[in-house]
Amino acid sequence: EDQVTQSPEALRLQEGESSSLNCSYTVSGLRGLFWYRQDPGKGPEFLFTLYSAGEEKEKERLKATLTKKESFLHITAPKPEDSATYLCAVHPSNSGYALNFGKGTSLLVTP
């Protein structure tokens, strides 16, 4: 059965304190791994797609990496506006294009 597990469930950082969020997955043929950001009361906002092990993508203070079993979202020198829930999702080869989401990591960055 396809599974996506994110850790930690919640993370509190001081402004400027870098850290990483983890997403481990088991799927029957990965066609893509996605990172989304979700603010309270809003829909998920797309951040990155990774397709193959070794791939990396960056956007401002965020960097996403992918191995055959997990992905990391590295946050460098975070700011309070980075506070949100970060969702990882996989696109298995047999899903009919739907995404399987993890339960998310709730990130709070304090000044």
Added chain:
Amino acid sequence: DTAVSQTPKYLVTQMGNDKSIKCEQNLGHDTMYWYKQDSKKFLKIMFSYNNKELIINETVPNRFSPKSPDKAHLNLHINSLELGDSAVYFCASNSGGDNEQFFGPGTRLTVL
């Protein structure tokens, strides 16, 4: 310009009622989706649909039915609402395949 929009944003109703949630996308996408986010914030796929194929998550009760009047719209009809249907429902769309999905703002459904 709003890419994926949903109405209403909030919906409060009694058990047993029938309700609909509307979704429209102006991105020209071929594929649309409905997801349910429960009280623990877990997002689960309910349906994916393009003009050729409807794929239903087998765990979704048949009281839920998607209706697509045209390529830009995918509405969600729910019959005989139950307490457990209370959740936030998100519509999404993409240009198919492995491309990123764009999500609407969500509809918070509360069944009393």
